[in-house]
Amino acid sequence: MPSLFRRRPSLGLRLLLAAVLALVLLVVDQRGPRLVPLRGALLTVLHPLQQAVDLPFRVWDWAADTLRARRALRSELEALRAENLHLHLQVQTLDALQAENRRLQALLDSLAQTPQPLRALIASTVKVGLDPYVGQIQIDKGALQGVFVGQPVLDAEGVVGQVLHVAAQTSQVLLITDARHAIPVKAVRSGVRAIAVGRGPAGALDLPFLPNHVDLEVGDVLVTSGLDDLFPADLPVATVSSISRIGEGEFAEVQATPRGRLDRIQEVLLVWPPEPDMGPPAPDGAAPPPGAPTP
Incomplete structure (x- = not known):
């Protein structure tokens, strides 16, 4: 097996x-x-x-x-x-x-x-007021840079305001549309002088106390008159936007629009008034003018 x-x-x-x-x-x-x-x-x-x-x-x-x-x-x-x-x-x-x-x-x-040489300093906006009834901005230049109260402030288009308060490194600028601000102006075409007063939140200027027959037209350019010894003369301020001549009243209602771009200010010019002209030097032996400093 x-x-x-x-x-x-x-x-x-x-x-x-x-x-x-x-x-x-x-x-x-x-x-x-x-x-x-x-x-x-x-x-x-x-x-x-x-x-x-x-x-x-x-x-x-x-x-x-x-x-x-x-x-x-x-x-x-x-x-x-x-x-x-x-x-x-x-x-x-x-x-x-x-x-x-x-x-x-x-x-x-x-x-x-500008019609005359001006000394100026460029400043930047660092703060904008939120209150519509107060037209103010804050800039980054102050007393250390020689800024003084009342100093004119301009932008590329025209006057925007003047310095209200001064600190060491910053300053408060009061805009020309603020109801507390007034600036003497004149019309380029006719030479009519007036005072431009801010209208507050309306963002415009009033020219009060002008007679009905005032020689102003819509579109007239208003410049500084220089009569306040603060703003140099012939700086652009505003353009006449409306004129209401009331028959029974004594004064016309004139409004103007600022030339400066107040709602978008980023850089401004701080302007110093022009130096006074001392005139030509006196010839040798001549008496100095009255009030001139003596050596």
């Missing part, structure tokens, strides 16, 4: 037989091309197996490369977003600087157009 369990060759014997077979195949392969077809057939048969074995490694390499590329792209995207934001901020800053340069150039141009 045959045995149910056959004994297989030992592991050592099988290893020996495999080694001998390998040596035989190596010798045969070196002696001639007899095994080339067999090698090609084996490579063809084993190629899918090689691909299947190599597939997990290739998938792992592809996934690792994809993750690295994704992280690199995400880092680059964040860097580009930060750079884009920084560039936008730079563009906005550049636009603000260009606008400020245009305003400052307009201020300097307006100063050059």
Whole structure:
């Protein structure tokens, strides 16, 4: 009766037989091309197996490369977003600087157009009053810069007010539209003199106590008359906007619109009155004029 369990060759014997077979195949392969077809057939048969074995490694390499590329792209995207934001901020800053340069150039141009040379200082607005009934702003120049109470304040278009209070580094400016402010003016066309008084929240000027037959027309330009010994003469102040001549009344109702942009003041000019003209120097031996200081 045959045995149910056959004994297989030992592991050592099988290893020996495999080694001998390998040596035989190596010798045969070196002696001639007899095994080339067999090698090609084996490579063809084993190629899918090689691909299947190599597939997990290739998938792992592809996934690792994809993750690295994704992280690199995400880092680059964040860097580009930060750079884009920084560039936008730079563009906005550049636009603000260009606008400020245009305003400052307009201020300097307006100063050059004054009928007489004036000494001026540029100041910036640091605070605007929130009370509509009080027309005041605060600027960043004060007593240390030589600012004094009552000093005229202009913008590129005309007079905006005068200094009300002075501190060491700041000053309060009372706008010409404030009801407490009044300034002597004259019409460029007709030479009519008047007092321009602020109307408070209305943002306009009144010219009170002018007779009905006053020689003023809508559109007339009003400039400083210089009669107050504070504002230099011929500085633009306002433009006549309306004239109401009441038949029974004695006075006309005249209103004017300020030339200065009081609702958007950012930089202003602090103006010093012109130096008094001492006249030509006296010739040698001549007596000095009365009141002149003696050496």
